[in-house]
């Protein structure tokens with residue numbers, strides 16, 4: 001851990017000793033209480049034998065843990081127990097196991113585990129980490145009212161308009177394509193929540209939220225979470241102890257950025273409302289501010305807190321997931337030109353080249369939808385989702401699942417199920433078509449958005465965003481390999497980032513408008 005090297009040597013040794021003693025104490029208590037249930041004949045689900053203190057922490061790929069768990073599936077099965085330091089983890093390696101526990105027993109499995117760094121690093125405002133209870137329920141109700149399937153239809157014209165803006169931005173500045181995808185995703189979130197249309201570049205509100213994400217990222221790493229859990233005093237070490245005070249400084253910076261990211265766009269919209277400006281009525285904050293007016297003051301304070309937190313959470317949940325999926329799509333197109341050519345042939349045959357795709361065209365474009373499904377499956381942006389936690393002891397198929405266990409749906413393993421997806425590492429949209437060329441019933445949206453009461457509440461909006469981005473780009477752009485100085489295609493191996501979301505890092509490519517597409521015609525389609 002980087003910050004330990006900055007500490008003076010004796011402090012670092014003391015710190016390690018303290019971590020070990022905390023882990024030993026928790027281990028002894030756990031063994032004592034568990035022994036009682038195991039005596040009744042129930043054992044934990046199968047899994048690797050844990051080493052003393054560390055459990056299996058050193059055997060798991062720290063950057064891409066889903067690869068280890070997926071490899072272990074053959075040996076330990078669909079419901080697997082792994083101990084990581086003092087944390088009990090259950091990994092669900094199949095969609096059916098995730099449905100059995102996270103959906104059918106959702107009253108037990110909808111909590112989130114306690115993560116000691118969430119609150120100090122400003123993610124207490126992020127309701128995706130909220131414990132299962134009344135505050136989470138209120139946030140969830142707010143988001144549901146704005147983003148449920150029928151309500152989310154209101155955002156479609158904006159989503160299509162912003163998708164066309166991606167193409168204009170690519171024509172203007174093709175090398176910045178990852179940035180144009182992020183702008184699209186941020187605009188979708190900011191418009192639907194605050195009626196705020198970010199600038200294509202250097203937008204101050206988008207920068208604020210991204211600065212918060214950058215500042216909080218290191219704090220949410222499992223290593224930092226374990227340390228802060230074992231030694232909460234690290235969050236109050238005075239400035240004059242160099243090295244050790246770094247955790248407090250980083251946490252404070254992240255916390256303050258979190259407050260600013262939550263308050264600034266919220267207050268911006270409140271001012272517009274006070275000035276009686278014209279605001280799109282479906283905007284989440286506008287709609288709920290009006291709903292709040294009928295509440296008494298104590299309920300209103302609670303509601304306003306939930307509304308602010310929900311607004312920030314939408315932005316955090318919507319941006320890197322949506323833009324990451326578009327990065328995956330673009331990578332797959334550059335690697336597989338036959339696929340975008342087949343999709344263009346479908347689009348040209350169905351709607352011609354005189355206009356751009358609209359939502360009403362979707363049922364007539366099954367191959368495009370197959371590409372959307374394959375983009376969600378091939379590199380799921382959340383390969384392990386967000387951890388759930390169990391609120392009380394449970395028995396499943398004769399196995400004991402202790403209260404407080406962290407439960408992961410291994411979405412990556414589901415995407416690599418070879419009985420369902422032969423050759424799972426290849427990008428092949430045809431797997432979602434029947435022999436007549438119609439879409440079949442297999443939809444990875446059934447697992448990539450998570451499970452049960454914590455299932456992604458933005459999934460309808462995400463689906464519409466991803467579809468509008470993909471269909472618009474397929475109708476207007478060619479995706480070719482970049483050339484070297486001799487005119488040869490540049491070969492490259494795809495690499496992936498694993499931060500908030502799993503997505504390809506920028507790769508060499510040559511994305512250009514199709515022959516019949518001009519910037520002017522696109523601008524006309526925006527009404528500008």
Ligand code: HEM
Pocket residue numbers: 127128129130140143147313314317318319321322325381382385386387388448449450451452453454455456457458459461462466
């Ligand atoms: C391709 C795009 C997206 C994918 C693959 C995705 C996936 C996920 C997953 C796997 C979870 C965890 C579910 C669980 O705990 O079982 C989640 C949670 C969440 N997502 Fe998404 N998401 C996407 C886009 C969005 C969008 C566009 C929004 C907002 C409009 C959003 C808002 C949220 C929120 C608020 C949560 C936390 C829910 C809770 O804890 O109750 N997501 N998402």
